[in-house]
Amino acid sequence: MNDVSLTAASSTRSYLDQLEAESIHIMRETVAECDKVVMLYSIGKDSSVLLHLAMKAFYPGKPPFPLLHVDTTWKFREMIEFRDRRAKELGVDLMVHINQDGVARGIGPISHGSELHTDVMKTQGLRQALDLHGFDAAIGGARRDEDKSRAKERIFSFRNSHHRWDPKRQRPEPWRLFNAHKRKGESIRVFPLSNWTELDVWLYIHRENIPVVPLYFAKPRPVVKRGETLVMVDDDRLPLEPGEVPRIKNVRFRTLGCYPLTGAIESTATSVEDIIHETLDSRFSERRDRVIDQDGSSSMERKKQEGYF
Amino acid sequence: MNIPVAPAALARDAVIYNHEAKSLLRFIACGSVDHGKSSLLGRLLFDAGLVLDDQIDALRKDTGQLTDPVETLDFSLLFDGLAAEREQKITIDLAYRFFATESRKFIVADAPGHEQYTRNMATGASTADLALILVNAQAGLTQQTRRHALIAATLGVRHLVVAVNKMDLVDYSQAAFAAIEADFRKFAGRLGDVSITFIPVSARKGDNVVTRSPHMGWYRGPTLLDKLETVDVTPRAANQAFRMAVQWVSRPTPDFRGYCGMIAGGEVRPGMEILVQPSGQRTRIASIVTANGELARAGVGQSVTLTLTDDVDVSRGDLIAEASAPAHVSDRLNARIFWMGQGTLAPGGRYHIKLGTASAAASIAGPMQLIDLAEDAQVKSVDRLMSNEFGTCRLELDRPLAADGYNQNRETGSFILIDAETHDTVAMGLIEVPVNASAATRNANAVTGAPTSRDLYKLFGINANHARSLAKTLSWRVMGSVVTFLVALLVTGNTAIASSIVVAEIVIKIAFYYFHERLWLLAPWGRS
Numbered sequence: 001m002n003d004v005s006l007t008a009a010s011s012t013r014s015y016l017d018q019l020e021a022e023s024i025h026i027m028r029e030t031v032a033e034c035d036k037v038v039m040l041y042s043i044g045k046d047s048s049v050l051l052h053l054a055m056k057a058f059y060p061g062k063p064p065f066p067l068l069h070v071d072t073t074w075k076f077r078e079m080i081e082f083r084d085r086r087a088k089e090l091g092v093d094l095m096v097h098i099n100q101d102g103v104a105r106g107i108g109p110i111s112h113g114s115e116l117h118t119d120v121m122k123t124q125g126l127r128q129a130l131d132l133h134g135f136d137a138a139i140g141g142a143r144r145d146e147d148k149s150r151a152k153e154r155i156f157s158f159r160n161s162h163h164r165w166d167p168k169r170q171r172p173e174p175w176r177l178f179n180a181h182k183r184k185g186e187s188i189r190v191f192p193l194s195n196w197t198e199l200d201v202w203l204y205i206h207r208e209n210i211p212v213v214p215l216y217f218a219k220p221r222p223v224v225k226r227g228e229t230l231v232m233v234d235d236d237r238l239p240l241e242p243g244e245v246p247r248i249k250n251v252r253f254r255t256l257g258c259y260p261l262t263g264a265i266e267s268t269a270t271s272v273e274d275i276i277h278e279t280l281d282s283r284f285s286e287r288r289d290r291v292i293d294q295d296g297s298s299s300m301e302r303k304k305q306e307g308y309f
Numbered sequence: 310m311n312i313p314v315a316p317a318a319l320a321r322d323a324v325i326y327n328h329e330a331k332s333l334l335r336f337i338a339c340g341s342v343d344h345g346k347s348s349l350l351g352r353l354l355f356d357a358g359l360v361l362d363d364q365i366d367a368l369r370k371d372t373g374q375l376t377d378p379v380e381t382l383d384f385s386l387l388f389d390g391l392a393a394e395r396e397q398k399i400t401i402d403l404a405y406r407f408f409a410t411e412s413r414k415f416i417v418a419d420a421p422g423h424e425q426y427t428r429n430m431a432t433g434a435s436t437a438d439l440a441l442i443l444v445n446a447q448a449g450l451t452q453q454t455r456r457h458a459l460i461a462a463t464l465g466v467r468h469l470v471v472a473v474n475k476m477d478l479v480d481y482s483q484a485a486f487a488a489i490e491a492d493f494r495k496f497a498g499r500l501g502d503v504s505i506t507f508i509p510v511s512a513r514k515g516d517n518v519v520t521r522s523p524h525m526g527w528y529r530g531p532t533l534l535d536k537l538e539t540v541d542v543t544p545r546a547a548n549q550a551f552r553m554a555v556q557w558v559s560r561p562t563p564d565f566r567g568y569c570g571m572i573a574g575g576e577v578r579p580g581m582e583i584l585v586q587p588s589g590q591r592t593r594i595a596s597i598v599t600a601n602g603e604l605a606r607a608g609v610g611q612s613v614t615l616t617l618t619d620d621v622d623v624s625r626g627d628l629i630a631e632a633s634a635p636a637h638v639s640d641r642l643n644a645r646i647f648w649m650g651q652g653t654l655a656p657g658g659r660y661h662i663k664l665g666t667a668s669a670a671a672s673i674a675g676p677m678q679l680i681d682l683a684e685d686a687q688v689k690s691v692d693r694l695m696s697n698e699f700g701t702c703r704l705e706l707d708r709p710l711a712a713d714g715y716n717q718n719r720e721t722g723s724f725i726l727i728d729a730e731t732h733d734t735v736a737m738g739l740i741e742v743p744v745n746a747s748a749a750t751r752n753a754n755a756v757t758g759a760p761t762s763r764d765l766y767k768l769f770g771i772n773a774n775h776a777r778s779l780a781k782t783l784s785w786r787v788m789g790s791v792v793t794f795l796v797a798l799l800v801t802g803n804t805a806i807a808s809s810i811v812v813a814e815i816v817i818k819i820a821f822y823y824f825h826e827r828l829w830l831l832a833p834w835g836r837s
Contacts, residue, residue, distance in 0.1 A: 016331075059600035203329050
């Protein structure tokens with residue numbers, strides 16, 4: 001890591017150095033131009049990179065904003081343990097929000113389906129938390145390579161007072177000049193990882209030695225096969241169908257969300273190096289393993305317009 | 310992503326190291342409607358082995374080509390992201406795409422061709438090192454081709470790659486290709502200092518995209534991917550003077566005060582003498598702080614935190630510049646403007662300006678000129694700019710800011726204008742040589758013809774001549790009052806009356822002399 005920084009002054013800096021510097025620039029602009037900033041922390045690899053970049057951006061100080069996790073109550077247990085441990089280790093301020101209205105109604109991915117569960121527990125939960133604390137800017141780890149509609153989203157992306165995204169009314173972002181002026185009631189989603197890809201994220205995790213949730217590494221885990229998806233039996237809330245028996249398979253996750261909605265892949269990758277090689281050889285993009293992204297080609301665009309992150 | 314390499318020959322760690330050490334090329338892809346831009350980009354990714362199987366499945370669903378051979382799919386649909394775009398089969402908004410080979414990562418700004426989306430193209434070009442310009446071999450150069458080339462060159466894109474597409478439809482004819490190249494070179498003199506490469510391709514068949522075409526033995530140049538992988542990506546600002554706009558002041562403890570920013574030009578080292586602009590305070594760099602430890606030097610594009618040897622007043626919006634080559638400081642800017650607002654841009658208009666990390670209020674002053682991109686950048690005098698037009702004007706700011714010419718430095722020579730009511734970004738600005746502030750004051754009359762409200766403001770503004778004028782006023786007043794007293798005493802013979810006259814005269818004339826002196830400063834007449 002130190003070798004990299006010492007050679008970095010030459011004009012041919014590596015692309016990871018450039019992505020890192022750009023992301024740090026974006027975070028600093030956000031805190032300088034906005035009143036009340038929060039970082040959305042979803043515990044996954046992108047959030048781990050985002051948090052690492054925030055620590056670097058404000059060094060020797062701490063990031064001048066809290067982290068917010070919108071907990072759907074269906075996250076993997078290892079994610080929650082990792083979340084609490086990292087916040088403590090880094091000494092950052094972590095807020096957890098659960099949509100209590102959704103809990104009272106008993107909303108869950110199994111009883112109500114992925115779409116309603118995601119809408120109530122994630123989309124509505126996020127809106128509640130942002131409104132409750134009056135945050136005017138939320139930094140998130142979304143990447144443009146994740147989905148076709150994200151490819152057109154700006155780095156400073158505006159939401160109206162109902163948290164809706166209007167793709168037709170986006171501001172141009174020439175050079176590195178971001179316009180953070182808000183109309184009444186608007187808030188901003190800021191995406192410092194816009195120009196990163198899944199491979200970039202793993203290479204950076206490798207280079208910087210960033211801790212990630214152990215679920216990304218292959219190990220024998222109990223899973224059931226539902227259609228083409230391998231679902232991990234993380235706790236006893238997953239109802240088993242008649243005759244269905246969890247099988248122990250060597251699996252890992254490329255992407256992490258609510259456990260019943262996140263497919264595992266069979267893998268032998270037990271280190272970051274293994275994951276990079278697996279990613280280089282993969283013939284499939286990571287979103288394939290997410291149940292919620294498969295409701296048609298425009299599903300992400302529609303969810304975003306409704307206020308999904 | 311799957312990269313066509315032979316990893317068996319390499320150690321696994323070497324593969325990872327090579328990927329981490331890759332370089333980055335930002336390029337913009339532009340071309341007229343129907344010249345096949347999206348198809349070419351799609352083909353580039355497909356032939357480089359970078360289109361994944363689930364993306365191909367989604368493509369089959371979108372196109373209805375469920376059983377067609379994979380290489381005949383409509384790859385243009387990989388890029389049209391918004392539902393409206395897929396329905397209309399056109400690109401509306403700027404999209405960013407990413408791909409990587411074993412030697413380089415690419416960030417592609419995919420810009421729509423229509424004239425009404427010029428702002429998207431200008432935005433994409435503002436950060437690009439290279440512009441890929443599509444020309445249809447059957448149709449030849451169009452007005453839009455020239456527009457795109459002009460916009461790219463104006464925004465400082467150094468490399469143009471003209472891909473002459475649909476060569477399969479002109480029987481891979483060398484003559485057709487040569488005619489387009491000759492046609493383009495005829496007007497290329499207007500583009501200034503850019504390198505231009507012409508490549509004959511077929512997006513539909515894959516000729517010269519990633520693999521060399523078997524049909525065009527007469528072409529000896531690089532394939533498109535070869536060109537993209539080998540073009541020089543050293544930032545132009547690397548050889549310019551050191552610049553860093555202060556983004557954020559870091560004060561985690563009472564004894565640490567650091568200035569955060571991204572280096573916009575040159576290189577910085579501890580001990581370097583710098584100016585804080587626009588205030589002009591002079592001090593030295595104490596250290597370059599990063600989370601990876603202190604650095605011995607840092608260069609363009611690095612995000613760092615600087616500490617200074619003296620306790621000077623620095624805040625967000627200030628520019629830290631090399632003392633031996635500082636930026637211009639002025640409250641007037643001559644600029645080229647891409648007007649992107651809904652209405653018109655006209656003299657008298659007032660906006661917020663964001664220049665680097667600095668903000669100010671700006672008003673538009675004449676004279677205004679249109680640079681007609683549809684007529685090879687002919688310049689015409691106009692009284693306003695319409696939406697999507699490009700022109701020049703002068704901006705007057707409510708405070709001086711530090712800036713460079715855009716040709717010297719893209720970061721410190723550019724700005725955006727923000728509408729005060731809608732808060733939209735309504736213009737992109739490229740600074741010509743900034744007007745020096747003190748020279749502007751001296752020559753105000755010569756430049757603008759008559760004193761303006763700006764000049765009257767200058768009369769009372771802070772500058773070096775202000776104190777001198779006051780001193781001269783007082784010394785002249787003392788002498789004048791003695792003379793007045795003596796004359797009044799001689800005429801009236803009454804000391805009391807003479808004294809009253811002097812008191813009244815002192816009060817009135819001090820004020821009048823001061824105005825008189827400052828008004829003379831506006832007149833260049835009789836001065837060398």
